[in-house]
Amino acid sequence: MTGPFDVLAIGNxxxxxxxxxxxxxxxxxxxxxxxxxxxxxxxxxxxYSVMGPxxxxxxxxxxxxxxxxxxxxxxxxxxxKVSRDHLGEIYRHDMRAIGVHFETEPLAGEPPTARSMxxxxxxxxxxxxxxxxxxxxxxxxxxxxxxxxxxxxxYFEGYLWxxxxxxxxxxxxxxxxxxxxxxxxxxxxxxxxVDRYRAEFLDLMxxxxxxxxxxxxxxxxxxxxxxxxEEAINAIRADCQIAAVTRSEKGSLTVTREETHNIxxxxxxxxxDSTGAGDLYAAGFLYGLTxxxxxxxxxxxxxxxxxxxxxxxxxxxxxxxxDVLAQSGI
Amino acid sequence: MTGPFDVLAIGNxxxxxxxxxxxxxxxxxxxxxxxxxxxxxxxxxxxYSVMGPxxxxxxxxxxxxxxxxxxxxxxxxxxxKVSRDHLGEIYRHDMRAIGVHFETEPLAGEPPTARSMxxxxxxxxxxxxxxxxxxxxxxxxxxxxxxxxxxxxxYFEGYLWxxxxxxxxxxxxxxxxxxxxxxxxxxxxxxxxVDRYRAEFLDLMxxxxxxxxxxxxxxxxxxxxxxxxEEAINAIRADCQIAAVTRSEKGSLTVTREETHNIxxxxxxxxxDSTGAGDLYAAGFLYGLTxxxxxxxxxxxxxxxxxxxxxxxxxxxxxxxxDVLAQSGI
Numbered sequence: 001m002t003g004p005f006d007v008l009a010i011g012n013x014x015x016x017x018x019x020x021x022x023x024x025x026x027x028x029x030x031x032x033x034x035x036x037x038x039x040x041x042x043x044x045x046x047x048y049s050v051m052g053p054x055x056x057x058x059x060x061x062x063x064x065x066x067x068x069x070x071x072x073x074x075x076x077x078x079x080x081k082v083s084r085d086h087l088g089e090i091y092r093h094d095m096r097a098i099g100v101h102f103e104t105e106p107l108a109g110e111p112p113t114a115r116s117m118x119x120x121x122x123x124x125x126x127x128x129x130x131x132x133x134x135x136x137x138x139x140x141x142x143x144x145x146x147x148x149x150x151x152x153x154x155y156f157e158g159y160l161w162x163x164x165x166x167x168x169x170x171x172x173x174x175x176x177x178x179x180x181x182x183x184x185x186x187x188x189x190x191x192x193x194v195d196r197y198r199a200e201f202l203d204l205m206x207x208x209x210x211x212x213x214x215x216x217x218x219x220x221x222x223x224x225x226x227x228x229x230e231e232a233i234n235a236i237r238a239d240c241q242i243a244a245v246t247r248s249e250k251g252s253l254t255v256t257r258e259e260t261h262n263i264x265x266x267x268x269x270x271x272x273d274s275t276g277a278g279d280l281y282a283a284g285f286l287y288g289l290t291x292x293x294x295x296x297x298x299x300x301x302x303x304x305x306x307x308x309x310x311x312x313x314x315x316x317x318x319x320x321x322x323d324v325l326a327q328s329g330i
Numbered sequence: 331m332t333g334p335f336d337v338l339a340i341g342n343x344x345x346x347x348x349x350x351x352x353x354x355x356x357x358x359x360x361x362x363x364x365x366x367x368x369x370x371x372x373x374x375x376x377x378y379s380v381m382g383p384x385x386x387x388x389x390x391x392x393x394x395x396x397x398x399x400x401x402x403x404x405x406x407x408x409x410x411k412v413s414r415d416h417l418g419e420i421y422r423h424d425m426r427a428i429g430v431h432f433e434t435e436p437l438a439g440e441p442p443t444a445r446s447m448x449x450x451x452x453x454x455x456x457x458x459x460x461x462x463x464x465x466x467x468x469x470x471x472x473x474x475x476x477x478x479x480x481x482x483x484x485y486f487e488g489y490l491w492x493x494x495x496x497x498x499x500x501x502x503x504x505x506x507x508x509x510x511x512x513x514x515x516x517x518x519x520x521x522x523x524v525d526r527y528r529a530e531f532l533d534l535m536x537x538x539x540x541x542x543x544x545x546x547x548x549x550x551x552x553x554x555x556x557x558x559x560e561e562a563i564n565a566i567r568a569d570c571q572i573a574a575v576t577r578s579e580k581g582s583l584t585v586t587r588e589e590t591h592n593i594x595x596x597x598x599x600x601x602x603d604s605t606g607a608g609d610l611y612a613a614g615f616l617y618g619l620t621x622x623x624x625x626x627x628x629x630x631x632x633x634x635x636x637x638x639x640x641x642x643x644x645x646x647x648x649x650x651x652x653d654v655l656a657q658s659g660i
Binding site for chain 2: 019020048051052053054055056057058067085086087090093094095097098312313314316318
């Protein structure tokens, strides 16, 4: 433990396998476009057999956020469960190489390290197919209390409600964090994930287990079962301290009980691959928040990081974000 | 066997692990810039421990060429030795997924599948550090004579002179190819590789074992131990049927005993990563040659493929090269 940390991120530790695909392919293979589709080992084998040539890169939503914060120069830790196999070694390498403190004990055997087959369609949208593998073993015993206590913000992904025991880990982390005057943040992850765990997510917010919530507009609407963004915004404002709602090319909204900030998106040359956009928005926002920036600037830094990652293939920015931020003048 | 094939490529089957690095890093780690540095298992472990976050993509010089030809729509086969491990599975997947016939029997155990740690400096140059792993086991028994006989051109990389038994495999392939009226092509691979095997490479050319030679200007000069490109060009013209000499942003020269074609490079927006430039030039050239294009057009198609791959990270083009060619008007 080499804290203090600005942010501790907790999530499903997943290696991404990324390939291009046509729209037709998604239809034929019954993949829900733009979503995270959970798959089992047999389906993973099938999809890999019909997948085009691919690129492998460490991913996982909160893992991408952790890597992004570290790239900005933030002090970052990560909890996530890989296995003792080659993909797990790659994952561990990539985290540590960017300076993220990552000491979660890997699984000794099966199941193998998680992987997500991501199909990027010509419009730049990504459709994920995730085999959770070793992530199903993340539990409360993986919560290093000293790291939680030493982290200004503990951030986790809603996707952690899919594996069986991770929610216990998060509740334990929240208790420790709040006992030390720290804050908890989460992302709603995916509209279908919100559908699966709506009541529990609302309870996390209303019980004060979570203080800061990240969502895109589809997830925010799904949470409150409304088609009207304003309704969702008004509701989420009452349910947490800070909510950051991303709207793709329309920018983002940041709301607290007293404030509303409407921030434009940064113009880009070409949308190459939207993988990691929300994760990097959260990275920029949390970096700003833990470095004394006002909320509107946090949202701008989030948008900056997102604009970087969607102009490349893969979820972790090739650029050094501290340089990008310095050049941006934000 | 589902031939006939336009091109059979034979090479070291290697997964690339690609990361950015500063110039200083190459100096500190004593990596020869722009070259292929051969490393052992201990050095591989050390370099990985000091490497930044990385992206994994199937590579290998001749493997990249095979993937490029397949992306143009050419009928392609590949011989190369992976192991029965996860990297080997990725390699096999990527080859087959793009339509390359790849049936070389993998090694059952150690050593593991080869990997090359590639450091890309801010100028876009790549410096490779290759642990040959299972490639050292490629031998004459891996030459499927029916595939060689069914391939218009058998292409191999000079790098195959590094592992101990691959040269026997190539001599066997050349005998079969020429017995069936086919042609043999090679790339000189790397100036240091040329220094290691100069006499043998010249013998391959002068004995007629090889008909077509690919080289960049540094390799061509190294072959004839001259600092003057014209001298190297005049010498290589006498030593093979066709020589294609690439000159980075200065374009390429194609020479036969009767003809000389000087082709300009295609202007690019930004050099991102030069990994695969020469391999993809060979892919475009060989696709053209096996599809009845005149030599000057072959060189243009080569330049087109190279310009694609250097504007992205990794050695295998994300774009579909048959589309790129159709849009180019060549």
